[in-house]
Amino acid sequence: MEIDFEQVFRNMLVAARDRLDAQGPRARDYFRKVLEQQKDVLARLARDRVSGALSDEDLRMELEAVRADVAAALEGLETIAREAVDGAWNAAVGVLLEAVKAAL
Amino acid sequence: MPVRLVFPATRAMLPGMWRPLSIQPRQAGPGTSRTGRTGPLHGRAGALLLLVSLAGGCTAHLAPRYDPQTAAQIAATYKAVTKFYMHLRETAEGQRDYARFASRYDDVAVEMKTLAWSARRQAHNRASIDMARRVQADWRAIETRHRKRDRYADALADVDEQRLDNLLDDMARVESYKRDPPGGS
Secondary structure (H helix, E strand, C coil): CCCCHHHHHHHHHHHHHHHHHHHCHHHHHHHHHHHHHCHHHHHHHHHHHHHCCCCHHHHHHHHHHHHHHHHHHCCCCCCCCHHHHHHHHHHHHHHHHHHHHHHC | CCEEEECHHHCCCCCCCCCEEEECCCCCCCCCCCCCCCHHHHHHHHHHHHHHHHHHHCCCEECCCCCHHHHHHHHHHHHHHHHHHHHHHHCCHHHCCHHHCHHHHHHHHHHHHHHHHHHHCCCCCHHHHHHHHHHHHHHHHHHHHHHHHCCCCHHHHHHHHHHHHHHHHHHHHHHHHHHCCCCCC
């Protein structure tokens, strides 16, 4: 089954935005930019998992690496609580994993 | 020499988020010491620092300076990563045993360690230091996985290279903003 990554990505942004609402528009905007920077990587991971080129373990390891990359990119943004960023990330990736699961 | 102050929340690398605050010293003149410092400047700067610290619960940091050596090392690291993956793709997937690439991993690791060292040389450079450490951590994880599995599929290579490119792009962007902060000094 094909995965409509553009739609999935929009849903990921909504999920992350909901978690960051309390942090204000600047935090949401910043997180969106960081997530968009990783868009190609996330799309590739989702499609390669659905096609079978990547195993479930590969996908989870790579997503964990992307999470750490995003955390590094967010370094310096001390006004956003790390917990809030983690929550936004988990919400966004939860959407991606659901979409992959549904497509498999 | 102007002093650039940056809110911690805006030290990050994206456009519109960098808000350096410039304090221009007075021109030398009567009442100026040999160092060019004046009492009123210090008084105003101190008051401004205090104001910045109190506003919104922020603390002020001196902004790291642009460092051409770090900028050059980011480019050197990018080049090393690119060469590694070019060589990897030129090798058939079935022949990508770890031993064939061990020394090439070391070559890239040397460039990354030099990058981290270069970032550490500067004061107030936490964001760049953390990103350099993340690049190193990524590389170690990629090498460890390759050594354990003794293979490296194209699908993983593509995303790994893209992730490293993204991190190095971020580092390069930070250096660019240190040199030419939008609306800065």
